Amino acid sequence: MKLPVQPVFSCDSFGREVGAPSLLDAGEMIYLNRGSLAIGHALTLMGLEPGSEVLLPAYHCPAMVEPVVWAGFSPVFYRIQADTSVDLEDVEKRIGPSSRVLLVPHYFGFPQEMGKIRAFCDRHGLLLIEDCAHAFFGESAGHPVGFHGDYAVGSAWKFFPVNEGACLVSSRHRIVGRSLQSGGLFFELKSVLNTLEYSMEHGRLGMLNDPLLRLMQCKDWLWRNLKRKAPEEMQGGGNDPASGFEGGRVSQRISRFSRWVIESSSKSRIVQRRRANYLRLQSALEKMQGGRPLFATLPEKVVPHVFPFLVDRPDAVFPRLKSAGVPVIRFGEYLWKDMERGTCPVSEEYSRRVFQFPCHQDLAGEEVEWMIGGIRDALGYGEDVS
Ligand SMILES: Cc1ncc(COP(=O)(O)O)c(C=O)c1O
Incomplete structure (x- = not known):
């Protein structure tokens, strides 16, 4: 899965x-x-x-x-x-x-x-x-x-x-009315295509999914050719969350498509489903050996980004999660290299030991159960992880 x-x-x-x-x-x-x-x-x-x-x-x-x-x-x-x-x-x-x-x-x-x-x-x-x-x-x-x-x-x-x-x-300073830069035509296009492609990869576009997926396969070819021919200012960027910091884009506005999706999204669905997925992970993992949820409870008004879990033996567990295909996010894994060691023992410990599992609104119940099974196995539940 x-x-x-x-x-x-x-x-x-x-x-x-x-x-x-x-x-x-x-x-x-x-x-x-x-x-x-x-x-x-x-x-x-x-x-x-x-x-x-x-x-x-x-x-x-x-x-x-x-x-x-x-x-x-x-x-x-x-x-x-x-x-x-x-x-x-x-x-x-x-x-x-x-x-x-x-x-x-x-x-x-x-x-x-x-x-x-x-x-x-x-x-x-x-x-x-x-x-x-x-x-x-x-x-x-x-x-x-x-x-x-x-x-x-x-x-x-x-x-x-x-x-x-x-x-x-x-809420304290005027920020509206300043001029922002457009990301360019390719950036706008990529925002739509990358979002739809991610959705298709996960089979979320219903009857349209397969035909569109085939169309997308042509897109890669087309894209490579268009990009080669496009002038530099049309290349666009900023569509890859994994890319590094590009200071030239501090005043680049969001794409029209992303803004429309954000403004049209059901906020209550996001809130309810994230909380429900989090609570399911919490109840399945809170008594498990090999780690514990970072927070003991989910207060009423909190809408979690992820489910943070403090792992006892991160070096043994991480490769097991990876090879099982369990998605893991590791915020803070790499701390700033110029930060003096010992600045904050808690941060250094969390950097190594806090793994985060997704709990977002688009995970179905069976996907959350599958993830729980994978985490349970990776923690070596019932066996010696050494
Ligand atoms: C706490 C925190 N602040 C800021 C950022 C930067 O956000 P973005 O990835 O949208 O640039 C991140 C990214 O993960 C983050 O975790």
Whole structure:
């Protein structure tokens, strides 16, 4: 069975229901291409002097650090606690004369206590970037996620069935009305084709799936030829979430297709199905030997990005999951190489031991059961994993 790691486009994606508070309710918003580019965009709006310091969590992915370095600022890493909350005492110790910004992520969709963090930033004269890449939906301190930050960034492709897309939100600063760049014709086309292709690979387009799949096989040939002939400005880019940070795209707007899909998606379906899949994984895995869910419970208003699981023996289990074809996401696997070792023992441990399994809205019940079986086997349930 080949399980989709990301949401998959289908007729079921659409609907008008709102579901839960989200970034869309948090303030003014512009749609951009990637979450990391939205961080870069926010940093350019702040008007900071070169060499300013940005406080970042020691548990991170490179996509959170790259925009800081690209903008000419210095990352300073702070500790998190075992429950993934920001260790504000540690942040306080690391504030220096050049510190200007604090970036705070809602790991895996579980919101930080933003009231407290906002007050901390106000006390210390720091600007706040609320990193909602894992939390498009949810609430903190009585407001939608994204409300408390000077700027908030979301990574839409992690929650919606599109292959790119992000948003930048602010309840405190004007961000609408600035001119954004188009990604170009090829970028617009690729957004449609890549999204449909992913959907076909997973057989989600009903009766149209097979004929369209055959058509797509011709597309690769056509694509190669068109690309070779196209002038450079038409080549487009930013359709591959795995590609690295491209600073030239910090002001590139989302494709029309991705925006339409996001705006037309049923938000309540996303909320309900993610929570249901998460809870199923939780009940199956909470008593299993070989690891435990990172969070003991799923609070009522949390809409998870993934199901994070703390594995006892990651080096033995990871290859087993891979060879069984169980999809695993490893946020934080690679920590920034210049971060001093020992900065945050919790982050270093989570970097090695926290594996994340998808729980998105487009996983069917039997797919979740299959994944549970694969995880159970990989953990060596009932045998010696050594
Ligand atoms: C917490 C966090 N912030 C920001 C990003 C960057 O988002 P994007 O992949 O849309 O560039 C990621 C990417 O995974 C992330 O995990």
